[in-house]
Amino acid sequence: MKAWVSDFMDNDDEFLVDQLKQHVLSKRGIQVGTDEILVTVGTQNSLYLLASLLGGKGTRLGMEDPGYPDARNIFAHHGAEVVPLGMDDQGVIPGSQMDTCNYVYLTPSHQVPTNVTMSMERRQTLLSQASKKDFIIIEDDYESETNLQAQPHPALKSLDQSGRVIYVGSLSKSLSRGLRIGFLVADAELIEQARMLRRLMYRHPPMNNQITAALFISMGYYDSYLRKLRKSYGEKWQVMSEALERYLPGSIINHTSGGCSFWLQLPDGIDLDSLVSSCATEGIIIEPGDVHFLSSKSPGNFIRLGFSAIAPEAITPGIQILSQVISTQAYPLDCPSRLLVAV
Amino acid sequence: MKAWVSDFMDNDDEFLVDQLKQHVLSKRGIQVGTDEILVTVGTQNSLYLLASLLGGKGTRLGMEDPGYPDARNIFAHHGAEVVPLGMDDQGVIPGSQMDTCNYVYLTPSHQVPTNVTMSMERRQTLLSQASKKDFIIIEDDYESETNLQAQPHPALKSLDQSGRVIYVGSLSKSLSRGLRIGFLVADAELIEQARMLRRLMYRHPPMNNQITAALFISMGYYDSYLRKLRKSYGEKWQVMSEALERYLPGSIINHTSGGCSFWLQLPDGIDLDSLVSSCATEGIIIEPGDVHFLSSKSPGNFIRLGFSAIAPEAITPGIQILSQVISTQAYPLDCPSRLLVAV
Numbered sequence: 113m114k115a116w117v118s119d120f121m122d123n124d125d126e127f128l129v130d131q132l133k134q135h136v137l138s139k140r141g142i143q144v145g146t147d148e149i150l151v152t153v154g155t156q157n158s159l160y161l162l163a164s165l166l167g168g169k170g171t172r173l174g175m176e177d178p179g180y181p182d183a184r185n186i187f188a189h190h191g192a193e194v195v196p197l198g199m200d201d202q203g204v205i206p207g208s209q210m211d212t213c214n215y216v217y218l219t220p221s222h223q224v225p226t227n228v229t230m231s232m233e234r235r236q237t238l239l240s241q242a243s244k245k246d247f248i249i250i251e252d253d254y255e256s257e258t259n260l261q262a263q264p265h266p267a268l269k270s271l272d273q274s275g276r277v278i279y280v281g282s283l284s285k286s287l288s289r290g291l292r293i294g295f296l297v298a299d300a301e302l303i304e305q306a307r308m309l310r311r312l313m314y315r316h317p318p319m320n321n322q323i324t325a326a327l328f329i330s331m332g333y334y335d336s337y338l339r340k341l342r343k344s345y346g347e348k349w350q351v352m353s354e355a356l357e358r359y360l361p362g363s364i365i366n367h368t369s370g371g372c373s374f375w376l377q378l379p380d381g382i383d384l385d386s387l388v389s390s391c392a393t394e395g396i397i398i399e400p401g402d403v404h405f406l407s408s409k410s411p412g413n414f415i416r417l418g419f420s421a422i423a424p425e426a427i428t429p430g431i432q433i434l435s436q437v438i439s440t441q442a443y444p445l446d447c448p449s450r451l452l453v454a455v
Numbered sequence: 456m457k458a459w460v461s462d463f464m465d466n467d468d469e470f471l472v473d474q475l476k477q478h479v480l481s482k483r484g485i486q487v488g489t490d491e492i493l494v495t496v497g498t499q500n501s502l503y504l505l506a507s508l509l510g511g512k513g514t515r516l517g518m519e520d521p522g523y524p525d526a527r528n529i530f531a532h533h534g535a536e537v538v539p540l541g542m543d544d545q546g547v548i549p550g551s552q553m554d555t556c557n558y559v560y561l562t563p564s565h566q567v568p569t570n571v572t573m574s575m576e577r578r579q580t581l582l583s584q585a586s587k588k589d590f591i592i593i594e595d596d597y598e599s600e601t602n603l604q605a606q607p608h609p610a611l612k613s614l615d616q617s618g619r620v621i622y623v624g625s626l627s628k629s630l631s632r633g634l635r636i637g638f639l640v641a642d643a644e645l646i647e648q649a650r651m652l653r654r655l656m657y658r659h660p661p662m663n664n665q666i667t668a669a670l671f672i673s674m675g676y677y678d679s680y681l682r683k684l685r686k687s688y689g690e691k692w693q694v695m696s697e698a699l700e701r702y703l704p705g706s707i708i709n710h711t712s713g714g715c716s717f718w719l720q721l722p723d724g725i726d727l728d729s730l731v732s733s734c735a736t737e738g739i740i741i742e743p744g745d746v747h748f749l750s751s752k753s754p755g756n757f758i759r760l761g762f763s764a765i766a767p768e769a770i771t772p773g774i775q776i777l778s779q780v781i782s783t784q785a786y787p788l789d790c791p792s793r794l795l796v797a798v
Contacts, residue, residue, distance in 0.1 A: 153496060157657035186655050290662035312529050313656070314500035318664055319633035 122311040124151040125319060128326035132295055135329050140256060141270030142279065147300040150307055153317050154294040155252060158280040159186050159217075161296065161306045161313070162250060166215060167192035174213035174247075176204045178404035178414070180224040183217050183252070196406040199223065201366045203230030206237050211245040218249060220268055221256035225404045225416045226375045227368040232265055243274045253281045257338055258345045260370035275299060283325055285372075286338055291321045345372060348419045348427060355428040359435035372420040375401070378413045378438060387415075390437050396430050465654040467494040468662060471669035475638055478672050483599060484613030485622065490643040493650055496660050497637040498595060501623040502529050502560075504639065504649045504656070505593060509558060510535035517556035517590075519547050521747035521757070523567040526560050526595070539749040542566065544709045546573030549580050554588040561592060563611055564599035568747045568759045569718045570711040575608055586617045596624045600681055601688045603713035618642060626668055628715075629681055634664045688715060691762045691770060698771040702778035715763040718744070721756045721781060730758075733780050739773050 129146050137144065152158045159182070167173060169191035175183060177196035184194050195213055198205045204218055218238075220230035230238075242249050251268045269279040282294040296306055310316065328334055349370060356364055356374060363376040378387075384400045391398050401414030417434075419427060472489050480487065495501045502525070510516060512534035518526060520539035527537050538556055541548040547561055561581075563573035573581075585592050594611045612622040625637040639649055653659065671677055692713060699707055699717060706719040721730075727743045734741050744757030760777075762770060 153657040153661070156655070160656045182655070189655055288663075292657065292659075292661045312499070312525070312532055313503045314496040314635065316635075318496070318635045318661055320631075320664065321661055 121315060122307050124149075124316060125322035125326055127330070128322045131326045131329040135334060136281070136283075136295075137297065140253060140279075140281070141266030142297060143270075144297055145300065148297055148303055150296045150303050150310065151317050151322060152294040152296055152310070153314070154284060154292040155254070155280050155282045156182055156186070156294075157292075158282075158294045158296040159183055159250075159252070161309055162278065162280075163187045163190040163192065164309055165302070165305055166248075171215065172213045174210050174216040175406070176218060176223055177406040178225055178401065178410075179217075179406060180219060180252070180254075181403050184406060187217070194406060199226060199228065201228055202234040203228055204234070204238070206234070206241045210241065210247070213247050215248050215250055216242070217252065218268070219252045219254045221253050221259060221264070222368070222371040224252075224254055225373070225401060226366050227371040227373060228366050229259065229261070229265065229369055235265065235268055235271060239268065239271055239273070239276070242276045247276070249277045251277050251279045253279060255285060255371050256281070257286050257341060258370045258372055260342065260346050260349065269297060278302065283334075286334060286341065287325055287328055291325065293317065293321055293325050342370075345370065345420065348422070348424050351424050351427045352417070352419050352431065355431035359431045360438070373399075373416050373418040376415050376417060378415060380413055382413050382438065382441060384412055384415070387437065387441055390441065391434060394433050394437065396434050396437075398434070464658060465650050467492075467659060468665035468669055470673070471665045474669045474672040478677060479624070479626075479638075480640065483596060483624070484609030485640060486613075487640055488643065491640055491646055493639045493646050493653065494660050494665060495637040495639055495653070496657070497627060497635040498597070498623050498625045499525055499529070499637075500635075501625075501637050501639040502526055502593075502595070504652055505621065505623075506530045506533040506535065507652055508645070508648055509591075514558065515556045517553050517559040518749070519561060519566060520749040521568055521744065521753075522560075522749060523562060523595070523597075524746050527749060530560070537749060542569060542571065544571055545577040546571055547577075547581070549577070549584045553584065553590070556590050558591050558593055559585070560595065561611070562595045562597045564596050564602060564607070565711070565714040567595075567597055568716070568744060568757075569709050570714040570716060571709050572602065572604070572608065572712055578608065578611055578614060582611065582614055582616070582619070585619045590619070592620045594620050594622045596622060598628060598714050599624070600629050600684060601713045601715055603685065603689050603692065612640060621645065626677075629677060629684065630668055630671055634668065636660065636664055636668050685713075688713065688763065691765070691767050694767050694770045695760070695762050695774065698774035702774045703781070716742075716759050716761040719758050719760060721758060723756055725756050725781065725784060727755055727758070730780065730784055733784065734777060737776050737780065739777050739780075741777070 128151060129149050132149060133144065133146060152161065163186045167187045167190040171192040172195050173187045173192045174195040174197045176199050188194055195209055197210055203220060203223060210216055220235065222229060249268055253267055256264065267279060269277040279297040280294065287293065352374060360376065363378060364374065365377045366375065384402065388398055388400055399416040401416055402410045402412060471494060472492050475492060476487065476489060495504065506529045510530045510533040514535040515538050516530045516535045517538045517540045519542050531537055538552055540553055546563060546566060553559055563578065565572060592611060596610055599607065610622060612620040622640040623637065630636065695717060703719065706721060707717065708720045709718065727745065731741055731743055742759040744759055745753045745755060
């Protein structure tokens with residue numbers, strides 16, 4: 113209780129740092145010292161700290177295209193030039209564009225927004241390229257908790273032999289988004305710099321939440337909650353996957369395994385704004401995909417459908433309605449049979 | 456409970472904003488709309504947001520000298536030129552230096568570190584000068600809660616007729632430092648900008664703490680705790696004030712009323728480093744004052760003594776020991792009688 117009311121200036125709760133090290137990072141194959149870990153107010157804040165320290169004018173930051181808009185905005189806000197990197201179903205494509213970058217921001221566990229899990233082969237290629245071409249990888253381990261592989265791939269950070277990976281993770285999915293607990297893992301020197309900047313920015317993340325998180329992990333709730341989460345999300349993922357194959361065949365373009373959403377390609381020429389509002393009146397909330405594309409001429413026919421907050425039994429009827437709305441919009445006159453074909 | 460686990464993107468808990476407006480800001484005479492309030496991760500974070508938005512290169516920020524080192528560091532980090540402004544026992548001295556500033560950062564309730572409460576006359580002079588010379592005041596309402604005046608002066612923000620005061624406050628003293636809840640009050644346009652920046656920096660302060668704070672205030676605990684705090688701190692202030700008059704006469708150079716610390720001038724030529732370590736071995740922790748001076752040639756004979764965490768009965772014996780250590784150090788040979796005079 114005493115710890116709650118104190119100002120820790122630039123320190124974190126040691127118990128939490130220890131728990132992160134022993135029970136959270138170790139699950140991702142990451143073994144580091146406590147001076148290589150900094151607690152933050154969520155992944156977004158970790159990226160903001162990194163962008164402030166590393167991402168000024170003259171910096172080239174490569175990132176997946178489509179990618180995570182918040183990361184783009186944070187680095188662009190600090191003056192970095194954002195370089196779009198192509199994606200396939202193995203993850204980001206290592207290429208000559210990447211070699212011109214100082215930093216490459218990646219989401220290998222579940223790529224945002226496509227949910228692609230980077231293959232082991234691609235991971236090795238990337239790390240060797242980073243070492244050869246002298247760039248640093250910022251690994252955002254987004255939704256590693258909801259991977260449905262029997263043996264999830266270890267984090268890039270754990271495979272890194274040359275100290276070229278900075279890792280950011282959070283307890284947003286495994287504990288709570290609202291508590292805003294993230295962590296940054298890097299060389300002790302960079303962590304020291306980030307700690308000094310954090311000291312100026314807000315001193316430290318609220319201590320009551322650090323202690324809550326530490327107790328949650330140490331008492332075994334983190335592990336048991338992760339098991340429940342994977343089971344629940346796995347079932348929903350299966351239901352949604354089957355519903356999409358049936359009612360929107362061909363819309364899934366990437367092989368994925370787990371995550372909390374699906375990335376879908378709809379028929380060319382669909383009017384997304386109109387689709388979003390028509391769906392909303394039917395009680396279906398869809399996320400237009402265009403915000404994720406880095407280039408100005410983004411294809412207008414991608415959407416992301418989240419399922420984490422939806423009851424399993426509501427998924428199939430929802431996809432059925434979505435399919436009907438899409439058919440009406442995409443083939444209003446010339447192809448009325450589409451609806452029947454799809455169903 | 457639902458609110459805890461959600462991501463609010465760029466919003467705050469409406470209940471907390473409403474409680475701050477009705478029960479916290481109203482006490483300081485401040486009447487604003489909910490779109491003029493932003494919750495932050497403490498005062499330090501409010502200042503960081505303001506410095507990011509307003510304090511770039513080419514900006515002149517005036518501040519009290521001696522003053523709050525964190526504010527200086529935050530604005531200097533963003534490239535602002537920090538202009539030292541003189542102090543007397545009425546508060547900051549309005550003068551020609553101030554007129555050259557774009558922004559003036561002030562701590563009128565209890566000046567950091569001198570604890571001077573700005574007089575009403577000085578408040579009016581300052582506001583009229585800000586209006587005439589076209590500068591903006593950033594009012595950090597530090598320790599307004601522990602003012603011992605029968606009728607504490609209203610905040611500059613509440614007296615402001617020309618929209619020239621930005622206000623920052625926190626619940627650090629009245630609820631808990633560890634929870635890190637601060638708030639920024641300004642024109643709706645600036646709050647909108649700060650909200651967008653906060654969205655990039657960390658989205659929003661943890662929601663469980665926002666809701667805890669809102670309940671704490673709405674259920675009356677904030678008011679009753681403030682009463683207890685003022686009583687407890689008032690008693691300690693009185694004991695310490697008397698002990699200082701007795702054992703370190705002449706060390707208090709400003710008339711102050713309340714706060715959580717005393718700002719003391721010690722004999723010229725004292726060795727502060729040696730004093731700090733000698734006191735530490737006697738169990739007395741003192742804060743050297745030099746870090747508070749903005750100019751490079753800071754006088755080396757000022758210290759700040761906090762009392763908020765010390766039991767009332769431990770205060771007088773502590774000051775007595777401090778006086779003995781000072782006498783030994785300041786007059787090692789030529790004035791052995793000083794100790795007796797002082798005691």
